[in-house]
Amino acid sequence: MDRECIQVQIKYFANFREITGKPEESIQFPIEARLTDVIDWLNKRYELALPNSKTIGILNGRGWMQFPEQLATPLREGDAIGLMPIIHGG
Amino acid sequence: MLEGGYIGQILRINLTEKSTRVETLKENDVMKLLGGRGIAAKMYYDEIGPEVKPFDAANKVFFMTGPLTGVSLPSTTKFQLATKSPETGTYLCSNCSGRFGPQLKKAGFDGLVIEGQAQDWTYITIEDDRVTFGDASKWQGMTTEQTLGVLREQIGDKQTGALSIGPAAERLVRIAYINVDSRAFGRGGPGAVLGSKKLKGIVVKGSKKIPVANPDRVKAILEAANLNLRESRANHTKFGTHQYIEVINELGAMPTRNFQTTYFEDGAQIDAAMMKQKYFVKNYACFHCPVACGKICEVKEGPYAGARARTEFETIGLIGPNCGVADFGAIVKGNQICDALGLDTISAGNAIALTMELFERGLIKPEDIDGIEARFGNAQAMLDIITLIGERRALGELLAEGMRGVLAAHPEWSPYIMQVKGMPFASYDPRAFYGNALTNGTSSRGACHNVGGWTIRAELQSGEYDRYALEGKGKLVQTIQDNRAYVDSLGLCTVVRGSMGFSDNPTGDVLKAVTGYNFTPELIEIGGRIYTIERLILNREGLDRKDDQMPERVMNEEIPSGPAKGHRISQAMYDIMLDEYYDVRGWDQNGVPKPEIIEKMGIPEILGNTGGAVI
Numbered sequence: 001m002d003r004e005c006i007q008v009q010i011k012y013f014a015n016f017r018e019i020t021g022k023p024e025e026s027i028q029f030p031i032e033a034r035l036t037d038v039i040d041w042l043n044k045r046y047e048l049a050l051p052n053s054k055t056i057g058i059l060n061g062r063g064w065m066q067f068p069e070q071l072a073t074p075l076r077e078g079d080a081i082g083l084m085p086i087i088h089g090g
Numbered sequence: 091m092l093e094g095g096y097i098g099q100i101l102r103i104n105l106t107e108k109s110t111r112v113e114t115l116k117e118n119d120v121m122k123l124l125g126g127r128g129i130a131a132k133m134y135y136d137e138i139g140p141e142v143k144p145f146d147a148a149n150k151v152f153f154m155t156g157p158l159t160g161v162s163l164p165s166t167t168k169f170q171l172a173t174k175s176p177e178t179g180t181y182l183c184s185n186c187s188g189r190f191g192p193q194l195k196k197a198g199f200d201g202l203v204i205e206g207q208a209q210d211w212t213y214i215t216i217e218d219d220r221v222t223f224g225d226a227s228k229w230q231g232m233t234t235e236q237t238l239g240v241l242r243e244q245i246g247d248k249q250t251g252a253l254s255i256g257p258a259a260e261r262l263v264r265i266a267y268i269n270v271d272s273r274a275f276g277r278g279g280p281g282a283v284l285g286s287k288k289l290k291g292i293v294v295k296g297s298k299k300i301p302v303a304n305p306d307r308v309k310a311i312l313e314a315a316n317l318n319l320r321e322s323r324a325n326h327t328k329f330g331t332h333q334y335i336e337v338i339n340e341l342g343a344m345p346t347r348n349f350q351t352t353y354f355e356d357g358a359q360i361d362a363a364m365m366k367q368k369y370f371v372k373n374y375a376c377f378h379c380p381v382a383c384g385k386i387c388e389v390k391e392g393p394y395a396g397a398r399a400r401t402e403f404e405t406i407g408l409i410g411p412n413c414g415v416a417d418f419g420a421i422v423k424g425n426q427i428c429d430a431l432g433l434d435t436i437s438a439g440n441a442i443a444l445t446m447e448l449f450e451r452g453l454i455k456p457e458d459i460d461g462i463e464a465r466f467g468n469a470q471a472m473l474d475i476i477t478l479i480g481e482r483r484a485l486g487e488l489l490a491e492g493m494r495g496v497l498a499a500h501p502e503w504s505p506y507i508m509q510v511k512g513m514p515f516a517s518y519d520p521r522a523f524y525g526n527a528l529t530n531g532t533s534s535r536g537a538c539h540n541v542g543g544w545t546i547r548a549e550l551q552s553g554e555y556d557r558y559a560l561e562g563k564g565k566l567v568q569t570i571q572d573n574r575a576y577v578d579s580l581g582l583c584t585v586v587r588g589s590m591g592f593s594d595n596p597t598g599d600v601l602k603a604v605t606g607y608n609f610t611p612e613l614i615e616i617g618g619r620i621y622t623i624e625r626l627i628l629n630r631e632g633l634d635r636k637d638d639q640m641p642e643r644v645m646n647e648e649i650p651s652g653p654a655k656g657h658r659i660s661q662a663m664y665d666i667m668l669d670e671y672y673d674v675r676g677w678d679q680n681g682v683p684k685p686e687i688i689e690k691m692g693i694p695e696i697l698g699n700t701g702g703a704v705i
Contacts, residue, residue, distance in 0.1 A: 011340065014333040014362060015325050054322065056550050061341060061653050065553035084337045085325040087547055088585055 004031050006077040008038060013084040016055075019046055029075065035064060036071045038081055050083075058082040091117055093303035093606030095157030096125070101199040103214060103221060105287050106147060106206030110221045115200050122696050124609065125200065126156035126579035127183050128620040130172035133203070134181060135623055136698045140631045144176040144279075145262065145286035147207040153194070154201040156581030157605050160192030160300045162308060163590065164315050165379035165583035167191060167273075175278035176264040176286075177437065177492040178512035178536045181627045182278035185540070185578050187376045188271030190251035196296025208288040215244050216294040226290035231257055233430040234269035241293040254291035255281040256432025258480040262286060264492040265437035265479070269429070272400070273376070276434045278513065278535060279492065303606035311590065311600055316380045318589040323381045326585060327373065330385040331403035332362035338407070342654030343522035343546075345412040345515065347466045348443035349508045349643055352519040353652025356416035360406055364418055374400055381585060389419040393470075399425035407517025408439025409476075413446060414466030424473050431480030440514035441489040442475045444496070447506050460484040505642045511536030511633065520644055522654040523549045525563040528667045531638045532567065532681075534624035540584070543570030560663055564670030569594050572617030579620060619691045622675075622683050626693070635672075635681040640664055 011024040029037055039050045039057075051057055051071070057064040059073065059081055067073040091098040102111045115129075123129050130152040142148045152172040159169055169191030175182035194202055197218050211226040224244065229237055237254035251271055259266035259281035266281030267274045275281075284290075302308050325333055338344050339357040346354045358364065365387060374384030389397040399422045409415065409424045428435045448454045449464035456463065460478060464471045478486030488496055494512035497504060508515045513536025520527035525545035533542025548566055549557040555566055573594050577587050580601075591598025591610070601609040609616070628637075640659060648658045672679060676687030688694065 013337050013340065014329055017363065056547070058341075058550065062556060063550040063552070065551065066556045070553065082340060084340075085333060086551070087334055087337060088326070088544075 005029060006031055006033065006075060006079075008033075008075055009078070009080045010038070010042070011080065011082045013082065015085055016083040019048070033075045034071070035059060035067075035073045035075060035081075038075065039071065042083070054086050056084045056086055058084070091115070092120065094301040095161065095303075095601075095605040096120060097195055097198055097200050097298075097300070099199050100201040100203065101216070101221070102203040102205060104206045105204065105208040105212060105289060108208075108223050112199075112219075119696065121607075122616065122692060123620060124156060124576060124579035124616055126154050126159075126168070126170040126581055127172075127185070127575060128579040128616065128623075129201065130154040130170050131181075131183060131620055131623050131627065132696060134172040135627050138174055142174055144174045144179065144283060147287075149174045149283060149286075151204040151280065151283055152201065153203070155191045155195050156579050157601065159581030160195045161302055161581075161604055162378065163312050163582075163600070164319055165376050165381065165586045166581055167377045167379070168578070168581045168583055169194070170578055171268070171275050171280055173280055173283050175280070175535070176262070176282040177277075177279040177494070179494060180511065180631045180633060181624060182280060182535050183541060183578070183624065184275040184277055184280060184535075186268075186270045186273050186275045187583060188251060188253075188273040189249070189377055190253050190270050190294060191581065192300075192377060193251035193294045193296050195300050196298050197294055198296065198298055204284070204287065204289065207286065211288050211290050213241060213244070213290050214292045216292065217245055218295075218297055229290050230260060232290075233257070234432045235272065235429065237291050238269060238271065241291045245293055245295055247295055250293060250295040252291060252293040255284050255289075256430060258431040258433050258490075259285035261480075261482050261490070263433065263480060263482065263490040264495065265434045265441070265490070266432050267434045269432060274434075277436060277538065279434070281432050302604050304603045307599070307603035311598075311603060315586070315589040319380050319586055322589065323383075323585065326381050326383040329362040329366070330383045332365045332385060332401070332406065334403045335361040335406060338403075338518065339411070340653065341522060341550075342649065342652040343518050345407060345443075345508075345517055345519050347414045348412060348447040348506060349515070349519055350447070351651045352522055352649050352654050354411035354416075357411070359416040360410050360418045360421060365401070369418055369422060371398070376583065379583065379586065383585060387422050389422050392419050394419040394423040397423035397426050399423075399429060401425050404517045405435040405439070408436050409442065409472055412439050412443045412517070413472045415469045415472050416467070417469045420469035420472065424476055427473060427476045427480075431476070433476065433480055436516050437492065437514050438476055438479060440493070440508060441479060442472050444503070444506055445475055445485060445489065446471070448503065451506075453503070454485060458485050505646070508641050508643060509537055510639070510641070511637050513537045518546065519649070519654070520640065521649050521657045521659055523557045524560060524659060524663070524667065525549050525555065525557070525566055527640055527644060527659050527664060528563050528567045528671055529570075531640060531664070531668065532571070532671060534621065534628065540574060541571070543567045543574060545570060558657065560666045561670070563667045564672075565674050567671055568674050571621055572614050574617070575620040576613045576617035579616070615691075619693065619696075622687065622691055623693060623697070625677070625681070625683055626688070629682050635668070635679070638668060638681055
C-alpha cells in the first residue's frame with residue numbers, strides 16, 4: 001500500500017447497490033482524508049447529492065452526524081462507510 | 091359533531107344476546123383523543139376492569155376508525171383494535187389496514203364493539219345499518235383466507251371488507267391473529283379473543299359517503315401527497331420493508347439464533363436483492379396508496395415450490411435469521427403456514443427460535459417435539475414447529491400459551507426468552523440500539539417496535555442521539571411514542587404520514603380540511619394523553635416499573651459477534667434511561683403518572699368510569 005494513502009471500505013445498500021452496480025468497494029484516499037472527501041468522491045463518481053435527508057450515511061456503524069467533527073471527521077486505515085436509504089420502521 | 095371525518099356513531103354487537111345497539115360518538119372524546127387508538131383505549135379503560143380475563147365473555151373487542159380512515163387521501167386504510175390480550179394478559183392495542191375500516195365508516199359507524207360470547211360458531215354481516223348473525227359451524231377449520239372468501243360470498247361482493255380468524259384462534263392459541271382483508275391485527279393474540287367468542291368472522295359493506303369539510307382542499311392535498319410519496323418512498327415501492335434486512339443485519343441488530351447474536355452470516359440469501367431476483371411476483375397496495383410496499387412472493391422451484399405469501403421484514407427476520415434459516419423459499423412457506431393457521435409471525439418466530447435453543451442445549455428432547463430435529467438452520471423444523479403451535483400438539487401445546495405461559499411452566503428457561511410483559515420482541519436486538527431497549531420496555535402493549543417508538547433512524551441519523559448513548563433516550567422515546575399514538579388515532583399508515591405533515595412536529599392542514607377543526611397544534615399533546623391513559627390502564631392492572639424491564643439476555647449477555655459485538659445493557663445502564671423517561675413523562679419512579687400530569691392532561695374529564703381509580 002502507498003504509505004501516503006489509506007484504504008477505505010464503502011458498502012452500498014438497497015438502491016445504492018443498484019446505482020453503483022456493486023455491493024461494496026475499497027478505495028484509496030490520501031492519508032489526511034476526512035469524511036467529506038469520501039462524500040465528494042461519491043457525489044462525483046456516482047452523481048449523488050450527499051448528504052441528504054433520504055440517505056443514512058454511516059461510518060464504522062455510527063451516523064455521520066454523530067461524530068464530534070461530523071463530516072470533517074478524519075478517516076483512518078480500514079474505516080467502513082455505508083450508504084443506505086432512510087428507513088421508516090417495519 | 092365536526093363537519094367531516096367522523097360519522098358520529100358506534101355500533102355494539104352482543105354475541106350472547108345476538109343483539110345490536112347504536113350509540114353516539116362523543117364529541118369531547120373526539121376533541122381530546124381524535125379517534126382510533128385514543129378512543130379505543132378510553133373505551134377499554136371505561137369498560138374492561140382488571141378482573142376481566144382475556145377469554146371471559148366480559149372481555150370486549152373495540153374496533154375504532156380515525157377521522158382519516160376511508161377519506162380520499164393516501165393509505166387511509168387504518169383502524170385500531172383494543173382488547174385484553176391473551177398473550178400478555180393485559181391491555182392490547184393493535185393497528186391494521188385493509189378495506190374493513192373504510193367500509194365500516196361507509197356503513198355508518200366510526201367504531202364497532204364486539205361483546206359477549208356466542209353459543210355456537212357465528213359470523214356477522216354488516217350492510218349499512220343491517221346486521222345479521224349467521225351459522226359458521228361449517229367453516230370451522232377453514233384458513234383465514236378461505237374464511238374471508240366465504241364471508242364476502244354472503245353479501246355477494248368479493249371486494250368488500252372482511253375480517254376472519256383461522257384454526258389456531260379456534261383452538262385459543264394465544265398468538266393467533268385476526269386477518270383483515272389479507273392484512274393483520276397481528277400481535278397479542280386478538281384472534282384468540284374472537285375465537286373465545288366463537289366469532290369466525292365479520293364482513294362489512296357500506297354505501298354512505300364519508301363527509302369531509304373541504305373536498306377541494308382534500309383533493310389538492312391528495313395530489314401533492316401522491317407526488318411526494320412517489321419520490322420519497324420510491325425505495326419502499328421497489329423493495330418494501332425487505333430493504334431493511336441487509337441494513338439491520340449490517341448494523342448488527344438482526345436477531346440471530348434466538349437473539350444469541352445479532353449478525354446473520356447468510357444475510358445475502360434472504361435480502362431484498364434475493365427477493366427481487368428469485369421470488370418477487372408483484373406489488374400489493376392498500377386502499378388509495380401509491381407506495382405499494384407489499385411484496386407478493388412465490389417459490390418457483392425446490393421443496394417449497396408453489397408457496398406464496400406477502401413477506402415483510404419482521405417475518406423474515408424472525409422465522410429466518412432468528413431460527414438460523416437462510417432459505418428464502420422456506421421463509422415464504424413459513425409465512426404462508428402462519429397465515430393459513432392465523433398465527434402472528436413475530437411471536438411464532440420467537441417461539442420456534444426458543445424451541446431450537448432449548449433443543450440445542452439439551453433442555454428438551456426430540457420426543458417433546460414430535461420427533462423434530464429442532465436445530466438452528468433446519469428449515470423443515472421451523473415449518474413443522476409452526477404447525478405444532480397452530481395445532482397445539484406436543485410442545486406446541488405449551489408454546490400456544492405464549493411466553494407468559496412458557497415462563498410460568500418453566501421459569502428456568504427465562505435466560506433464553508426475549509419478552510417484555512409477555513410479548514416477544516420484533517426483529518431488532520435492543521443491545522444494538524440502546525433507545526430501542528426503552529422502546530420495548532415502555533411500550534403500552536409489551537415489547538413492540540412500533541407502539542413503543544421506533545428509534546432506529548434517530549439513533550443513526552440525528553446528531554443528538556448516538557445509538558450506544560444512554561442520555562437523551564428517554565426524551566427521544568417519549569416523543570416518538572406520542573407521535574405514533576396520534577398517528578394510530580388518525581386512520582393513516584405510518585409509512586405515508588410524512589407526506590402530509592404528521593411528524594414529531596406536526597404541520598399542514600389535512601385535519602382542518604377533513605374535519606373542519608385544526609387539530610394540528612394539539613396532536614403531540616393528544617398523543618401524550620393517549621399514552622398516559624394506556625399507562626393508567628396498565629397500572630390499574632398491576633403493571634409498573636417492575637414490568638418495564640429488559641429480559642435477562644439483554645442485560646447479562648454481551649453480543650458475541652458482528653458489528654455490535656461486546657454490547658449489552660446492564661440494569662444500571664437501563665435504569666438511567668428509564669429514570670429519564672419517567673421524568674420526562676411526569677411519571678413517578680415506579681412508572682405511575684403523577685396526579686398533576688393527569689390533571690394537566692384533562693384525563694379525569696375524559697374517562698367515564700374512573701371510580702376514583704385514576705387519581
